[in-house]
Amino acid sequence: xxxxxxxxxxxxxxxxxxxxxxxxxxxxxxxxxxxxxxxxxxxxxxxxxxxxxxxxxxxxxxxxxxxxxxxxxxxxxxxxxxxxxxxxxxxxxxxxxxxxxxxxxxxxxxxxxxxxxxxxxxxxxxxxxxxxxxxxxxxxxxxxxxxxxxxxxxxxxxxxxxxxxxxxxxx
Numbered sequence: 001x002x003x004x005x006x007x008x009x010x011x012x013x014x015x016x017x018x019x020x021x022x023x024x025x026x027x028x029x030x031x032x033x034x035x036x037x038x039x040x041x042x043x044x045x046x047x048x049x050x051x052x053x054x055x056x057x058x059x060x061x062x063x064x065x066x067x068x069x070x071x072x073x074x075x076x077x078x079x080x081x082x083x084x085x086x087x088x089x090x091x092x093x094x095x096x097x098x099x100x101x102x103x104x105x106x107x108x109x110x111x112x113x114x115x116x117x118x119x120x121x122x123x124x125x126x127x128x129x130x131x132x133x134x135x136x137x138x139x140x141x142x143x144x145x146x147x148x149x150x151x152x153x154x155x156x157x158x159x160x161x162x163x164x165x166x167x168x169x170x171x
Contacts, residue, residue: 001015001055001057001062002052002055004048004049005052005053005054005055006053012045012048012052015045015048015062015066016045019066020041022063023044023067023070024037024038024041026074027040027041027070027074030071030075030078031077031078036077040074040077041070043073044066044069044070044073047069048066048069051069111165114165115161115165116128118165119158119162123154123155123158125144126140126144126146126151126154126158127154127158130155137151137152137155138151140155
């Protein structure tokens with residue numbers, strides 16, 4: 001955020017690439033319109049570009065700050081669209097708890113991705129096939145052309161390593 005506040009376009013691009021998918025999903029969920037969500041996301045990053053100098057790392061994480069900006073913009077959009085609504089209806093806007101859950105899921109996703117990146121190639125591939133593709137041990141062994149015992153061992157080792165990497169996150 002400091003770099004963005006100093007006018008670093010590359011830092012903004014990296015922030016956009018990192019956060020665009022969860023932020024877009026949040027905007028779609030709030031406003032119920034893909035086109036409006038795309039515009040809101042773009043406007044959100046323009047606002048981030050202009051106000052990154054006001055970001056305070058002691059107040060929130062960058063993702064939380066970004067979600068707050070986008071959420072306020074979505075609420076403003078809904079109010080403009082339906083001015084008779086004095087306050088955004090709970091059905092149209094996620095609750096603070098659901099926004100917090102989105103933030104936590106995103107942070108955990110980043111943590112899992114980093115943890116998977118620390119695994120060696122074999123256990124990582126086996127674990128990803130198990131977790132993200134839902135393949136059985138036998139299917140993983142066949143796909144990776146491994147003995148079944150090796151596939152099971154790699155998955156087990158990968159899970160143990162992930163548990164160690166993610167212990168700090170669960171506290």
